[in-house]
Amino acid sequence: MEPAGHSSATSNTIPVPQANPPQPTPAAAPSPSTPSTPGAAAQPSVMREDGATLSPPNTWSSSSVEYMDDADDNRLLFTCTFTLPHGTVLSSATYTDNFNEQYLPMGTNFLARLEPKGQSFILSAAAASVKQRIFARVAMPDGNLRACELLCEFEQDRAKITVLALRSAFNPQGATVSSNFHVFTFITKHSSTCALTHIDYASIPYLGLLPTDLIGKSLLAFVYSPDVHVVRQAHVDLHNSRGKIVKSIADLRLVAHNGSILRCQTEWSAYVNPWTRKMELVVARHRICSLPIGDADVISSPPAGIQTNTLPPVMAKTFEDELRTIMN
Numbered sequence: 001m002e003p004a005g006h007s008s009a010t011s012n013t014i015p016v017p018q019a020n021p022p023q024p025t026p027a028a029a030p031s032p033s034t035p036s037t038p039g040a041a042a043q044p045s046v047m048r049e050d051g052a053t054l055s056p057p058n059t060w061s062s063s064s065v066e067y068m069d070d071a072d073d074n075r076l077l078f079t080c081t082f083t084l085p086h087g088t089v090l091s092s093a094t095y096t097d098n099f100n101e102q103y104l105p106m107g108t109n110f111l112a113r114l115e116p117k118g119q120s121f122i123l124s125a126a127a128a129s130v131k132q133r134i135f136a137r138v139a140m141p142d143g144n145l146r147a148c149e150l151l152c153e154f155e156q157d158r159a160k161i162t163v164l165a166l167r168s169a170f171n172p173q174g175a176t177v178s179s180n181f182h183v184f185t186f187i188t189k190h191s192s193t194c195a196l197t198h199i200d201y202a203s204i205p206y207l208g209l210l211p212t213d214l215i216g217k218s219l220l221a222f223v224y225s226p227d228v229h230v231v232r233q234a235h236v237d238l239h240n241s242r243g244k245i246v247k248s249i250a251d252l253r254l255v256a257h258n259g260s261i262l263r264c265q266t267e268w269s270a271y272v273n274p275w276t277r278k279m280e281l282v283v284a285r286h287r288i289c290s291l292p293i294g295d296a297d298v299i300s301s302p303p304a305g306i307q308t309n310t311l312p313p314v315m316a317k318t319f320e321d322e323l324r325t326i327m328n
Contacts, residue, residue, distance in 0.1 A: 084157055089109070
């Protein structure tokens with residue numbers, strides 16, 4: 001696709017397609033809306049809306065700071081340079097016909113295009129590193145939020161973001177993008193409070209769920225509600241085997257971001273504290289072994305008014321209490 005704009009690059013930046021240079025960048029002006037910067041100190045616990053206390057997340061992305069090699073115009077949506085911490089746009093360039101020069105004009109606020117969690121993670125990453133990969137949902141020209149990969153380069157008072165599209169591993173015809181379905185394996189970890197502490201970011205094209213959607217939330221947040229007994233039995237088996245690897249009694253079905261169902265074969269193992277003899281961490285290896293049941297575009301949001309088939313919060317909390325009893 002012919003690029004619709006251009007942004008200057010140096011040897012330390014990500015190469016992007018070249019086009020006519022943009023207009024000179026004016027001095028940065030403070031943005032009228034300034035998002036609050038999250039605190040640097042980690043909190044001892046995270047409170048869920050239903051009142052349950054969860055262990056703090058140990059990561060919001062398991063990726064390294066190394067950039068992927070596919071930062072080309074096949075996935076490239078736009079680039080943007082903006083001030084920190086205000087987010088005032090200094091320059092931007094778009095690389096797809098779905099965006100125009102009015103999408104991010106100079107002087108507007110880039111951070112306002114992100115969901116609140118994405119704003120917080122960018123500001124936190126800016127204080128901790130020079131380069132970082134972040135997954136967040138970005139407001140598209142039609143107003144809908146879409147999951148994207150953000151390649152971030154930070155300087156003292158500004159940041160350059162290259163925004164790449166995230167795409168479903170399955171095409172609308174029901175086959176994978178590579179034409180043949182390949183079994184995909186990913187790892188999750190959850191604590192004795194049932195709070196997810198890790199999920200492989202490589203699972204995003206298969207689940208449509210970002211690490212920020214799940215870290216700190218219940219294990220049951222993406223388990224198909226009729227299959228919670230499979231999770232329960234796995235924890236019973238882990239307790240009886242004292243943490244040794246066990247297999248689920250049946251395939252475990254997971255709910256993608258758009259509500260589609262994915263069937264997995266899951267193995268479980270646990271770390272047992274040798275002094276307390278309690279399970280403190282459970283690791284699950286999920287093998288997605290079939291195409292999704294439902295819309296293949298797992299990255300998209302579910303239709304308005306349609307609820308995904310996961311347990312309601314009250315029932316989920318009751319089930320979490322039972323799992324905690326089994327683990328302890």
